[in-house]
Amino acid sequence: MDGKITALIMAGKRSGVLDPLxxxxxxxxxxxxPVGGRPMIEHVVEAVSACDRIGEIRVVAHEPDEIRALPIVGALEAEGRLTFKEGAFNIVDSVFAxxxxxxxxxxxxxxxxxxxTPEGYAEFIDGALAVEADAAAALARKQDVIAADPQxxxxxxxxTDGGYSNCNTYWIGNANALSAAEIMRGGGQFVKFPSRIAKAFGVINLIRFYLGWGTKEKLFAQVSKRFGFKLTPVVMSSGEFAVDVDNERTFEVTERLLAKRAAKAG
Incomplete structure (x- = not known):
């Protein structure tokens, strides 16, 4: 679409499990x-569709009808900008699909x-393009995340250059770099499951990761060497971007931050 990028919104279900939320x-x-009075995916679709760097929007889902019923989703689908893709058994195969x-x-x-926000997505896209990344991951600084909300x-x-949090936003620059999706296998919760880092990055990089050897750039460079293409971190300006709705705690944090935004805008 006019040289714009494609956005993939992952909206699948974990197989056989009803999420507690x-x-x-x-x-x-x-x-x-509902988060802040609106279905959580509505916030995401609104931000993605309002970002002027993004053309086609693909929603990967197992049960699309419930999502399609949302007015903004239905309108984008009707105009041909948004399409649904069927989710697979796990997140990585869903990305491939x-x-x-x-x-x-x-x-x-x-x-x-x-x-x-739309500006946040634009910031990430511009950052990935600026360094000509084959693949990239959005990170937020620890101090920025804590400043946004201590919880x-x-x-x-x-x-060695500080603490960072994953923002669950990724870049795939070309078809050859699609194997970087392996980083997300199992949900991307590397801190909880070290074996996932070892599988994706290699044991030496796992050791570097846990002992804090080197900067994030150094680790990403080593990972790039393993994958055979350029994988780059993109550091975001807002710590809020690292907060996703994963459980009751982050649900409450997200509602607080949305309420603060609304009060500030009003």
Whole structure:
């Protein structure tokens, strides 16, 4: 679409499990749980569609009808800008399915990224393009996340140049770089599951990661060497972008931050 990038919004369900937030809200899937009075995916679709760097929008979902019923989603689908792709058994295979036939570059985000703004997505896209990344991951500084809300994140990646948090937003610059999606296998919760870093990055990089050897750039350079293409960190300006709605704690944090934004805008 006029040289614009493709956005992939991951809105699938974990196989056979009803998310606790969805169960509490009495809905069939997490992505439509109301956050700040609106289904969480509505926040994401609104921000993605308002970003002028983004053309086609693909939503990867197992149960699209509940999502399609949202007015903004239905309107974008009717105008041909948004399409649905069927989710697979796990997030990585869902990414592969969502990227099939897509025009690159592709930006991947998740349906629970309620706090990322159109400007935030533009910042990430511009950052990835500026360094000519084959693949990239958005990170936020620890001090920025804590400044946004002290309860925003409980775990951080520690490098010699500081602590960082993942923003669940990724860049796939070309079809050859699609293998970088392996980084997200199992949900991307590397801090909790070291074996996932070892599998994706290699044991030496796992040791560097946990001992804090080197800067984030050094680690990403080593990972790039393993994958055979340029994988780059893009540091975001707002710590809010690292807060996604993953559990009751982050649900409450997100609602607080959305309320603050609304009060400031009003």
């Amino acid at each position: 969805a169960e509490r809200a009495k809905v069939n899937q997490k992505c439509v749980v 969502g990227c099939e036939g897509a025009a690159y570059p592709v930006m991947i985000t998740t349906a629970d990224n309620c706090l990322v 925003g994140q409980s775990k951080f990646y520690q490098f």
